Amino acid sequence: MSATDTAPNERLRSALQWVLLACVPGVLVLLWLHGWGTLFNLLLSAGAAxxxxxxxxxxxxxxxxxxLGDGSALVSATLLALALPAYAPWWLPVVAAVSAIAFGKQLYGGIGKNPFNPAMLGYAVVLIAFPTYMTHWPAPQPLGLGDSLQAVFGNAVQPDAWSQATVLDTLRNNRSLTIDELFAGHPAFGSLAGRGSEWASLGFLLGGLLLIQRKIISWHAPVGMLASLLVISLLCWNGSGSDSHGSPLLHLLAGSTMLAAFFIITEPVSGPKSPLARLMFGVGVGVLVYLIRIWGKYPDGTAFAVLLMNLCVPALERWAERRQAVAP
Incomplete structure (x- = not known):
């Protein structure tokens, strides 16, 4: 293989290494919150992928x-593992990772050819097939190694006080408590969004800003997603009553918002190439995420929003080309 052949692979490998490095702040917070559960997810998902x-x-x-050495499978597995509930049974990250690589990547010919985001395809498979496991996260109370092994590889049923519905799922199904009462008394709620997970979101925000600063990703898709989610959640915000959909800040820091904005929708193969199309891609993901969260069947909706917008990429590229052609 010539030097000209290896140069693109080296650039790709370097970019993917930066992506993994940028994940570190968010990963450290999740390890602090969930301990061995997060680590097992990462190891099982990476090994299976x-x-x-x-x-x-x-x-x-x-x-x-x-x-195999380009690192793309490892990055997909890492992003997938970070989106899965900690202390999920061992087969859940394995099934998700196998689905991501087999049906999201290799089915289409490998890296550079996948029309769908592999990590989100794997996530969607287990979300549809095993919704109960996917909508309950453990409280931020790490288990010891023995209990962690039993939770992941055994058949132990965790108590409701430890395994709980997410903030978004609780908010979606709430019919009696005000937002203030939820933040004051519900164990899943923290200061701004999910207890502890809001700090993980800030960690992924920090890592995402590093990727933009290093020019590994462009700002267009993240800004489009976060701005549209901010605007639509602000327009639909109906206060703090029991029928409230939650504040814009809650939606920005809850669920997988920051992970999706900087690490998932910026995946270069399944996303648009032109800056304007990337911006509109992010806008579409942000709007769909909110619509699915509030009126859809699933509490987060990031995976479905990304996959639906993947289908729109050719149309977005054509629209962006026409806009640029008529621009003065």
Missing amino acids: LATEAALLKLQQRPLAVE
Whole structure:
């Protein structure tokens, strides 16, 4: 392989290494909150993703060293693991990672050819198939190693006081308590959004700003998503009563908003290439996330919002080209 052939692979590998580095602040917060549960998710998801990629590359008689070594499978597995509930049974991250790599990436020919975001495809598979496991997160009380192993690899049923509905799921199903009462008394609520998870969101925000500063990603998609989510949640905000949809700040810091804005919708293959199309892609994701959260069946909706906007990428690119062609 010539130097000109290896240069793009080196640039890709370097960019993906920066993405993993930028995840560190958010990962550290999640490790602080959930301890071994987050670590097991990362290890199981990464192991399943790399094994699946290696097996499928071997079946296709394609070079393992080049394609497995680019780091794309590891990045997809990491982002997927961070979106999954900590202390999920071991097979959940495995099924999600296998689905992400097999159906989200290798089915279309490998890196550079996938029309859908692999991590979100894997997430959507387990969300549809196993909704009960996907809508309950543990309270921010890390278990010891023995209890963690039993929770992940055994059949232990965790008590309701430890395993609880997420902030978004609680808000969506609330019919009697005001927002102030939820923040004052519900164990899932913290100061601004989810107890502890709001700090993880700030960690991913910090990492995302690093990626923009290093020019690993552009600002267009993250700004489009966060701005549209801010605007629509502000327009639909109906105060703090029992029928409230939550404040804009809650929606920005709850769920996977920051992880999605800086690490998921900026995936270069399944997203648009032109800046204007990227901006509108982010706007579409932000609007869909809010609509699904409030009126859809699932409490977060990030995966479905991203996958639906992946379908719109060709149309967005054509629209952006026409706008640029008529611009003075």
